[in-house]
Amino acid sequence: MTPTPSLGPQRLRIGEGYISGYASIFLALLALAAVGCFHYPEYLTIPEFREVYTGEAMKTLLMSGIVASFLFATVSFLLSRRKRLPLLGIALATAAVVLGGFAVQARSVEATSWHLGLDWLVLDLLLMSVIFVPIELAFPKNLRQSRFHAEWRTDLVYFAVSHLFVQFFGVITQAPARLLFGHLGLAPLQSWVHGLPLLLALPLALFLTDLFQYATHRLFHSHVYLWRFHSVHHSTQAMDWLAGSRTHFVDIFATRAISFIPLYVCGFSPLAFNCYVLFVSIHAVLIHANTRLKFGFLKYLFVTPQYHHWHHGDDPAHYGINFAIHFPLIDKVFGTYYLPGNEWPAATGVHEAAYPKGYVKQLVYPFTKSPFDHDLHVEEQSSR
Ligand SMILES: [Zn+2]
Ligand SMILES: [Zn+2]
Numbered sequence: 001m002t003p004t005p006s007l008g009p010q011r012l013r014i015g016e017g018y019i020s021g022y023a024s025i026f027l028a029l030l031a032l033a034a035v036g037c038f039h040y041p042e043y044l045t046i047p048e049f050r051e052v053y054t055g056e057a058m059k060t061l062l063m064s065g066i067v068a069s070f071l072f073a074t075v076s077f078l079l080s081r082r083k084r085l086p087l088l089g090i091a092l093a094t095a096a097v098v099l100g101g102f103a104v105q106a107r108s109v110e111a112t113s114w115h116l117g118l119d120w121l122v123l124d125l126l127l128m129s130v131i132f133v134p135i136e137l138a139f140p141k142n143l144r145q146s147r148f149h150a151e152w153r154t155d156l157v158y159f160a161v162s163h164l165f166v167q168f169f170g171v172i173t174q175a176p177a178r179l180l181f182g183h184l185g186l187a188p189l190q191s192w193v194h195g196l197p198l199l200l201a202l203p204l205a206l207f208l209t210d211l212f213q214y215a216t217h218r219l220f221h222s223h224v225y226l227w228r229f230h231s232v233h234h235s236t237q238a239m240d241w242l243a244g245s246r247t248h249f250v251d252i253f254a255t256r257a258i259s260f261i262p263l264y265v266c267g268f269s270p271l272a273f274n275c276y277v278l279f280v281s282i283h284a285v286l287i288h289a290n291t292r293l294k295f296g297f298l299k300y301l302f303v304t305p306q307y308h309h310w311h312h313g314d315d316p317a318h319y320g321i322n323f324a325i326h327f328p329l330i331d332k333v334f335g336t337y338y339l340p341g342n343e344w345p346a347a348t349g350v351h352e353a354a355y356p357k358g359y360v361k362q363l364v365y366p367f368t369k370s371p372f373d374h375d376l377h378v379e380e381q382s383s384r
Contacts, residue, residue, distance in 0.1 A: 008094065008377055016045045016079060016080060017075070017076045017077075017078070017079030017080025017081075017082075017085070017086075018076070018080060018085065019137075020072040020073075020075040020076035020086075021072070021073070021076035021080060021082075021085025021086050021089060022079075022085065022092070023068075023069075023072040023076075023268055023308055024069045024072035024073040024076060024085070024086060024088075024089025024090070025069075025085065025088055025089045025092060026088075026129070027065045027068050027069040027072065027093075027094075028065075028066070028069040028089050028092030028093040028096055028127065028186050028330075029092060029111065030065055030122050030126055031062055031065045031066045031069060031092075031093065031101055032095060032096045032123045032137070033091060033118055033121070034058070034061075034062045034065070034096075034101070034119075034122050034195050035060075035062070035096055035099045035100055035101050035104060036118060037108065037119050037122065038055075038058075038059075038062070038098070038100070038104035039099075039104065039248070041106070041107070041109050042110065042111075042112045042115065042325075043107040043112060043114070043115055043116065043344065044115065044116050044118040044119065045115065045117075045118065045119040045235070046115060046117050046119060046120055047111060047115070048121055048166065048218060049119055050119070051116070052274070053123075054106075055105070055106020055107075056106070058106065058119075059104065059105070059106065061263070062101060062104070063101065063102055065102045065126075065275065066093050066096050066102070067095060069092070069093040069096075070089075070090065070093050070237040072086075072089065072125070073086040073087075073090045073093065074086070076089070079222075086254075096248065097118065098222070098247040111181060114167065115167055116164045116165070117163050117164050117165070117166035117167065118164060120163050120166055121159075121160055121163035121164055124163060124281060125159065125163075128241060128282075128285050129241075129283075129352035131282070131285075132241035132285060132286070132289050132291075132365070133241075135291050135293060136240060136241065136289060136290050136291055139291045139292050139293045140290055140291060140292065141239075141289075141290050141292040141305065141309070141344065142239075142290050143289055143298070144240070145238050145240065145290055147315075149238030149240060149243065150238065150358065151236070151238075152242060152243075153241075153247075154246070154357065154358055154359055154362070155242045155243050155245050155246050156242060157250070157358075157359040158244075158245040158246050158247065159242060159245040160357060161359070162245065162247075162252065162263070169252065169253075169256070172253060172257075173252075173253060173256040173257045173260055174257075174260055174264070175257075176257045176258075176260075176261070177260045177261045177263075177264035177265070180261075181264060181265050184265075186265060186267065189265070189266065189267070190266065190267025191267075192331075193266040193267050193268055193269075194267055194269045195269075196269075196272070198271060198272055201214070201268055201272035202272055202275050202276060204266075204281065205262075205263060205266075205268050205272055205273070205276045205281075206276065206326045206327070207326070207327060208262035208266065209259040209260075209262055209263060209326075210324055210325055210326040210327050210330055211257075211258045211262075211277075211330060212258050212261060212262055212326050213255060213258070213324075214323050214324050214325075214330050214331075214334070215258075215320070216254060216255050216258045216259070216335075217230075217255070217325070218323050220251065220254070220255075221319075221323070223319065224370075226254075228366035228370055228372075229248040229250040229366045231245055231249050231350050231353050231364065231366075231371060232246060232247065232248040232251070232253060232355065233247045233248065234312055234348075234349065234353075235348045235349060235350055235353060235355050235371075236348065236349060237288055237311070237314075237348060237349035238290075238346065239288055239289075239305075239309055239312060239348050240288065240289060240290040241285050241286075241288060241289040241290070242288070243288055244284060244285055244288025244289075246362075247361060248362065248363065248366060250366070251382060281305045283303075283325075284325070285300075285325065286304075286305065286306055287303050287304065287307070287308035288305070288308065288312075289305050290305075291305055292305075292344075297302055299328075299339070300328060300339075301327070301328070301329075302324060302326060302327065303322075303324060303326055303327070303328060306339070306342075307322055307328060307339055308322065308325075309345055309348060310322050310338055310339065310344070310345050311323065312345070312348040312349070313345030313346075313348060314345070314347045314348055314349045314351050315345065315346065315347075316352060318338065318345065320336060321337070321338035322336065322337065322338055322339075323336055338380075350371075352372060353371040353372050354371055355371050
């Protein structure tokens with residue numbers, strides 16, 4: 001029998017003051033981080049990303065975030081009998097103001113040898129929550145699943161690490177392609193691809209990377225030692241927009257390094273590359289989201305939540321399907337396509353595997369032990 005996944009507390013409902021309370025705290029924390037970015041841009045923001053936005057726009061966003069945090073706190077205060085959430089939101093938003101939330105100015109900075117991607121973390125977290133929190137509230141797949149599933153803190157750490165250390169991830173995942181293909185005479189091909197219109201370049205970039213991703217993904221599923229690392233991603237029993245971030249470092253490194261090869265070899269224009277990154281960032285989150293949103297005929301063209309949830313299904317009868325990340329066509333061609341009407345898998349996860357809780361333990365564990373040895377089950381049960 002499949003164990004019932006732990007789904008945490010009851011689902012949050014609109015009108016109880018909890019959602020507004022959490023929104024107030026969340027926005028105030030983002031505002032605090034943004035204030036830090038304004039004070040120490042050379043160490044906390046990404047030079048390439050600073051080119052994409054303007055200081056003025058970011059300042060307007062920061063001030064709006066603080067004001068919204070106070071407004072959400074007020075709503076929560078009026079609706080909820082528990083005043084702890086709005087009071088914490090007000091305290092954090094006040095701290096953001098005191099530290100310069102309304103006074104900070106963007107300034108030009110000298111390049112430094114290292115930087116964190118705090119600006120990328122704040123903006124992507126804001127964008128993803130603005131898109132997916134309302135979608136999951138309005139069109140949930142799993143009605144019982146709370147916004148805060150049992151291991152949401154761990155998943156948030158995964159999200160934060162992959163954004164904060166974006167410089168490190170960028171360098172090491174691009175190194176193999178540069179090392180292997182840097183000396184080839186690729187200029188004619190690259191200048192042709194560079195000149196392609198965006199509407200052709202973007203699908204081409206997505207399709208080529210998906211082919212490479214497909215091969216890597218299947219390898220991670222079929223090789224016993226590699227599966228230890230990739231099964232961390234499959235260990236989530238409560239699929240939602242944040243849970244998809246749970247991916248082991250080895251998995252991220254190999255998958256990104258290999259899918260960067262076609263991008264590097266073809267030499268897509270910076271515009272096509274940036275659109276690719278934006279599309280992938282949103283799409284990767286969407287396919288894990290806890291939403292039943294229907295996509296009509298698009299579900300046969302693009303990977304949707306239903307399609308990727310089947311890949312995460314915990315029933316061994318349906319293992320080894322839907323490896324493609326963007327285009328189901330690739331699974332069709334290689335015989336791994338599965339999409340039964342409007343049905344969804346009964347549950348997700350890898351119920352025969354057991355992982356320690358927390359980011360650091362999950363990072364170290366697969367190097368030395370297999371989650372399928374069941375040592376951990378025994379350890380956990382004996383420590384209860
Ligand atoms: Zn997989
Ligand atoms: Zn996934």
